[in-house]
Amino acid sequence: MIGLDTALGEITLVLFTTLAPAGAMALLLMGLPILSGRASWAEVRRISTYLCLPLIVAMVGLVASATHLGSPANALYVFAAVGSSPLSNEVLCAVVFLMLGGLYWLYSFHRAPSPRLLRLWIGAIDLAALAFIASVGLAYSARTIISWNLWEVPAAIAANALMGGPLVALAGYAAGRCASLTNRRARHLIALAAIALTANVAVYGLQGVDLGNMGNAVASATDLVPAYGAAVAAFALLGAAGIVVAWRTTRNLPTDGTPPADAGRFRLVGRLCAAAALSLAAIFVMRFCFYLAHLTVGLGV
Amino acid sequence: MAQLAFYFDGTRCTGCKTCVFACKDKNNLDVGMAYRRVWEYTGGTTEKGADGTCTTSCFSYYTSVSCNHCDKPICMANCPQGAISKDDETGLMAVDADSCIGCGTCANACPYAAPKVDPETVKAVRCDGCADLVAAGELPACVMACPARALKFGDAEAMAALGERGATAPLPDPAETEPNYFMTPTADARAAGSSEGFIGNPLEVA
Numbered sequence: 244m245i246g247l248d249t250a251l252g253e254i255t256l257v258l259f260t261t262l263a264p265a266g267a268m269a270l271l272l273m274g275l276p277i278l279s280g281r282a283s284w285a286e287v288r289r290i291s292t293y294l295c296l297p298l299i300v301a302m303v304g305l306v307a308s309a310t311h312l313g314s315p316a317n318a319l320y321v322f323a324a325v326g327s328s329p330l331s332n333e334v335l336c337a338v339v340f341l342m343l344g345g346l347y348w349l350y351s352f353h354r355a356p357s358p359r360l361l362r363l364w365i366g367a368i369d370l371a372a373l374a375f376i377a378s379v380g381l382a383y384s385a386r387t388i389i390s391w392n393l394w395e396v397p398a399a400i401a402a403n404a405l406m407g408g409p410l411v412a413l414a415g416y417a418a419g420r421c422a423s424l425t426n427r428r429a430r431h432l433i434a435l436a437a438i439a440l441t442a443n444v445a446v447y448g449l450q451g452v453d454l455g456n457m458g459n460a461v462a463s464a465t466d467l468v469p470a471y472g473a474a475v476a477a478f479a480l481l482g483a484a485g486i487v488v489a490w491r492t493t494r495n496l497p498t499d500g501t502p503p504a505d506a507g508r509f510r511l512v513g514r515l516c517a518a519a520a521l522s523l524a525a526i527f528v529m530r531f532c533f534y535l536a537h538l539t540v541g542l543g544v
Numbered sequence: 545m546a547q548l549a550f551y552f553d554g555t556r557c558t559g560c561k562t563c564v565f566a567c568k569d570k571n572n573l574d575v576g577m578a579y580r581r582v583w584e585y586t587g588g589t590t591e592k593g594a595d596g597t598c599t600t601s602c603f604s605y606y607t608s609v610s611c612n613h614c615d616k617p618i619c620m621a622n623c624p625q626g627a628i629s630k631d632d633e634t635g636l637m638a639v640d641a642d643s644c645i646g647c648g649t650c651a652n653a654c655p656y657a658a659p660k661v662d663p664e665t666v667k668a669v670r671c672d673g674c675a676d677l678v679a680a681g682e683l684p685a686c687v688m689a690c691p692a693r694a695l696k697f698g699d700a701e702a703m704a705a706l707g708e709r710g711a712t713a714p715l716p717d718p719a720e721t722e723p724n725y726f727m728t729p730t731a732d733a734r735a736a737g738s739s740e741g742f743i744g745n746p747l748e749v750a
Contacts, residue, residue, distance in 0.1 A: 252648070312645040314666070320643040323626040330624035330649055385653040387618050387720055460585065460714030461743050541655035541716030541736075542583065542609070542749075 249544070250534040252311070257530045259308035261407075261523055263337065264379050264400055266301030267372040268408025270294055270344060272432065273415050274365040276423045286422050287361060291351035293419030297411050298344045305337055329382045336378040340371040376404045390457055390464050390538040395450035399533075402446055403526045405439035406482060410489050410519040417512045422501070429493035433486055436522065440482040447475045447529060454536060462544050468535045478525045485521030488514060547615070547635035548673060549700035549724035550687075551707060552608055554733060556694035559584060559606035561748075566689030567610065570674065577660065579671040580610035580686050581749045585714050585734070587741030603732035604744060607715065608695060610671035610686065611658040612723030613637050619650035619659055627668070628659075635700070635724065636673040644668050655716040656723070673697075700724050713738040 250257070273294055276282035282290065309315045324331040347364045350356055380397025409432035416424035451471050454464035468474070492514040538544055559582055567573070567580040588602035613636050620628040620637065627644040630637055639650075639659070646666035650659040659670040674684035678697075682688070687695045696703065703726040709718045710725040712733040718725075734740050743749065 312647055312666070314645050317625070317643055318645050320625040320627065321645075324624050328622050328624040328626075328649075330622065330647065334624060385618060385622050387653055387655045387716070458739070459716070460583075460741075461746070537652060539653070539655045539657070539716070540720055542657045542714055543652070543655055544657075 247535065249537045250531055253534045254531075255307040255311040257527060257534055259304040260379055260400065260530050260533075261403070261527045262304030262307070263301045264376045264404035265407030265411055265523060265526065266297045266299075266304060267340060267375050268404035269297035269300065269411035269415060271369045271372045272408055272412040272435075273297060274368065277362060277365045278369065280362060282423060284358065287358065288351065289419050289421050290416075290423060291348070291356075291361065293415050293421065294344070294351075295348055296415040296418055297408075298341070298348060300411055301344070302341060305341060329378070329384055333375075333378040333382040336371065336375040340368070340375040343368045343371050376401060387539045387541075388537065388543070389459075389540055390454060390467075390536045391533070393450060393453055395446050395453065396533070398446045399443060399450065399529065402439045402443035403529075406436050406443055407519065407522045407526055409433065409436040409439075410485055410515065410522045413489055413493065414512060414515040414519050417508070417515045420508060422499075424493075424496065426493065426496040426498045429489075429496055433490050433493065436482075436489070437486050440479070440486065440525075443482070444475065444479050447478065451475065457538060459538055459541055459543070461542055462538065464536050464538055467538060467544065468532050471532060471536075474528050474532045478529050481521050481525035481528065485518045485525065488521060489518035492518065547700040547724055548613065548678065548697065549635075549703040549726060550610070550612065550684075551696040551698075551703040552710070552725065552727040553694045553696075553707070554605060554607065554712070554730040555728055556692040557582075557606045557608060558692055558694075560691065562689050562691055563608050563686035563695060566685040567671070570677075570685035577662065577669070579658070579660075579669070580608060581657075582745075583607045583609060583714050583749055584744035585712075585741045586744035587734075603734075603741065605730040605732050607710075607712065607727075608686070609656055609658075609710075609715070609725070611637055611654075611673070612656055612710070612721070612725040613673060614724060615722035616720075618653045618655070618721050622649050622653045624649060631675070634673070634675070634678065636675050636678070637670065638672050638675065639668045639670060641665075641667050655720050700726075711736045713741060714743060 277287050321331050321334045325335050380400035383391040386392055413432055457464040561582050564580050584606055586604035590600040592598050625643045627640045644667045646661050648661045650668050659668050662669045683697050687697045707726045707728040710727045711718050712729045715736050717736045
């Protein structure tokens with residue numbers, strides 16, 4: 244397969260673009276009860292502590308992306324091209340998001356954190372998370388790379404985040420035994436993931452149509468990703484499996500958010516983590532296809 | 545000194561690839577790495593008529609390409625490190641190895657597939673127009689080595705006077721990056737973006 248070298252060479256970026264947007268969206272969703280001001284103080288502390296789960300998901304993605312660099316120690320130069328290079332913008336947004344998230348998490352362990360500050364801070368993290376997800380979507384918009392410079396690329400990144408993020412957030416709530424994990428909230432988050440999955444399948448379908456008409460002197464996009472249709476089918480199946488597992492796991496949750504006993508808690512966390520992993524695996528498949536499809540005008544594959 | 549440019553005479557090139565090996569020798573490039581490549585664009589069919597005679601529409605021609613030191617270098621525009629520079633005096637492109645992190649953005653964006661990431665150093669590498677030779681008043685190694693004198697190098701204005709800006713298949717539309725690459729196409733040459741032919745030597749240019 245012609246583009247396999249490109250995709251395997253960028254496997255850590257496949258991992259980054261799979262994990263980081265979903266982690267950022269999960270953090271945003273998990274923090275909503277704090278932002279809205281409806282959570283009790285004990286719940287605020289509990290959610291704040293367990294925000295580490297989506298933060299770790301995003302952080303693992305970022306660390307993975309750094310491992311494909313030959314000289315990551317020199318990466319500070321990256322800020323010199325902010326504004327002109329989409330990749331620099333992405334790195335800046337990632338650093339701001341992770342710094343805000345990490346410092347929030349550390350501050351949440353303060354003996355008496357300010358509730359107002361926590362709320363404002365969560366708001367700032369949410370804005371940074373949205374900017375970060377947008378910047379990941381736009382990081383590949385170079386006009387010469389015809390197979391990447393498509394409207395479907397940022398749309399799919401956003402939909403990926405909305406598909407994986409809610410399930411990671413559910414796992415985070417469950418791990419923290421948060422009262423916010425009510426039957427109603429779980430249904431809302433799963434519905435969000437299901438809508439995002441549906442939208443994403445449509446976006447990938449349209450992207451497949453675009454790719455079908457695309458080629459340069461060296462290869463056509465269909466040469467590069469011959470199993471694109473099968474990959475979209477695998478994406479839909481894995482994504483749907485994640486949603487079904489999450490729905491079956493949470494359908495009998497109490498309406499008042501009473502946390503389950505320890506024995507039930509481990510099963511709940513394990514099954515919700517499995518649901519999130521299925522969703523992330525679905526995203527991984529399509530991110531791999533994205534790098535397989537690298538094609539410029541002229542001579543680049 | 546003004547912007548420098550390559551000129552390629554497609555009517556002279558025999559596809560011998562001496563330019564490729566002169567470049568590899570000068571830059572001490574190992575197997576699997578080349579800054580200059582010769583692309584063979586080929587196509588057409590041969591058919592036997594009812595009277596037993598054969599007619600053919602077959603064509604094949606060569607294009608020798610390295611970095612074209614473009615006026616709108618997309619590699620430089622997209623480099624997140626600002627590690628790629630265009631010399632004010634000569635217009636030749638260069639990579640600052642100290643600030644390059646080997647992310648491959650330049651290699652991904654270039655429509656001529658000119659920059660590469662060296663797998664050993666994990667840094668971007670590319671044709672620098674033999675800037676050292678040029679500074680010493682000489683010509684790039686590929687130009688000096690070409691036995692058919694199909695390659696020339698000099699001020700962009702002078703090179704532009706010899707031919708048109710490279711716009712034949714398999715090259716991209718020159719409007720993308722405005723390459724400082726001028727050429728005289730062969731009679732068989734197809735326009736950029738043509739789908740009449742294909743790359744006839746994919747393993748040589750991989």
